[in-house]
Amino acid sequence: MPRLSQVRVGTTPLPTAADLAHVLGLFREAEALTRADVMRLSGLSRSTVNQRIDALLTAELVRPAGGQSIARGRPPERFAFNSNRGVLLVADMGATSLRTGLCDLSGKVLAEHEQAIDLTQGPEALLTLIRTAFVELLIDAALEPTSVLGIGLDVPGPVDFARGQVVSPPIMNGWDGFDIRAWFGHHFTCPVLVENDVNAMAWGEHQTIYPDVTELFMLKLGTGIGAGLVTRNRIFRGADGAAGDIGHYYASPPDDAPVPQCRCGRLGCVEAYAGGWALVRDLNEAGIPTANVGEAVQLLRSGDLTAVRLARRSGRIVGEAIAQAVSLFNPRVIVLAGQLAAAEEHLIAGIREVVYQRSLPLATGNLQIRRSELADRAGLIGLALQLADTIFAGPEVELLVAASDSTRPSEYARSQPQVTHSG
Numbered sequence: 001m002p003r004l005s006q007v008r009v010g011t012t013p014l015p016t017a018a019d020l021a022h023v024l025g026l027f028r029e030a031e032a033l034t035r036a037d038v039m040r041l042s043g044l045s046r047s048t049v050n051q052r053i054d055a056l057l058t059a060e061l062v063r064p065a066g067g068q069s070i071a072r073g074r075p076p077e078r079f080a081f082n083s084n085r086g087v088l089l090v091a092d093m094g095a096t097s098l099r100t101g102l103c104d105l106s107g108k109v110l111a112e113h114e115q116a117i118d119l120t121q122g123p124e125a126l127l128t129l130i131r132t133a134f135v136e137l138l139i140d141a142a143l144e145p146t147s148v149l150g151i152g153l154d155v156p157g158p159v160d161f162a163r164g165q166v167v168s169p170p171i172m173n174g175w176d177g178f179d180i181r182a183w184f185g186h187h188f189t190c191p192v193l194v195e196n197d198v199n200a201m202a203w204g205e206h207q208t209i210y211p212d213v214t215e216l217f218m219l220k221l222g223t224g225i226g227a228g229l230v231t232r233n234r235i236f237r238g239a240d241g242a243a244g245d246i247g248h249y250y251a252s253p254p255d256d257a258p259v260p261q262c263r264c265g266r267l268g269c270v271e272a273y274a275g276g277w278a279l280v281r282d283l284n285e286a287g288i289p290t291a292n293v294g295e296a297v298q299l300l301r302s303g304d305l306t307a308v309r310l311a312r313r314s315g316r317i318v319g320e321a322i323a324q325a326v327s328l329f330n331p332r333v334i335v336l337a338g339q340l341a342a343a344e345e346h347l348i349a350g351i352r353e354v355v356y357q358r359s360l361p362l363a364t365g366n367l368q369i370r371r372s373e374l375a376d377r378a379g380l381i382g383l384a385l386q387l388a389d390t391i392f393a394g395p396e397v398e399l400l401v402a403a404s405d406s407t408r409p410s411e412y413a414r415s416q417p418q419v420t421h422s423g
């Protein structure tokens, strides 16, 4: 099959990937558009707009928008992005649990599954677990693997985003440099995106709840502590993808107790005082048997005095770290997520107190500190939205258009993918 850019019909060259992505982008941002809307928004001529919309209709990336009459055989005039053109498979991997989801192309979660995992099992075992969960999601939705347009995975560790690899993760044995894309490539032909867990959450929260906020800071308080920053509609990764590693800031010792060792091997990290794993350690040392973060959260909810005292101390230590981040980045919104953030007020009260005390009035005057609205789904939604952005930014659009039969009339309705909406 010739590439589109090599084919010419009449005097108008067939659109390139970037041309198609440009027009598709307009539809992805709007509910529905007419051809005239697209001309106005793009500045393109009528014939060029018609050609690009027709190509997108043929590829079923754009569909006639509903709610209008198609009287006397005239074509519908309004068009919308077809978020059911395919599906995305996403996996949000925490330190102790794995959440997998089937999403449409607008980031809506159609079906999801959660299971406990042991992160020490290594990449082969865990990726196999993820693939099995993906296959089950597809079978339940009666979908073929060919309907999957992208796969996204987020992990609780530093990620080299361009290479799609985890780099020297403190708690993910065997993952350093593991070729995740190549592994999925044996089973799926679609693009694979690998992201840090908190970056994915920050993106999900920003794009759905705070799209107009230019600087958003996301903090995950779970077994570990991590942060993600969205600035000017982009995830801020830093030069090597290591930005936001706030859990491993050095924290001033709050008392005379020995400086604790962190999971990363260093002494006195924020996480070594205030992470969920540190809370579990301290509760056990205080004579309160606690198996995991979930049990620690239960103790907090029941008002256990030792747990509350430890959580307040954690809140102040995390607050110090966030105050430094506030001074550096001046975010408008700080979103708190993770098992600990969702569970209790004591920690959040401590964070608020220190952040407002330690940061400049100019930085805190309009600062909001909020709990995550997407909660457990923030990672899945963020991954799906990022995947869609990646897929529809260029070459993949051209492949989808080229794969569609150009001689076929754009009667979209005959062959919609069979995606089942679960509400």
Ligand SMILES: [Zn+2]
Residues within 6 Å of the ligand: 247, 248, 262, 263, 264, 265, 266, 269, 271, 272
């Ligand atoms: Zn550390």
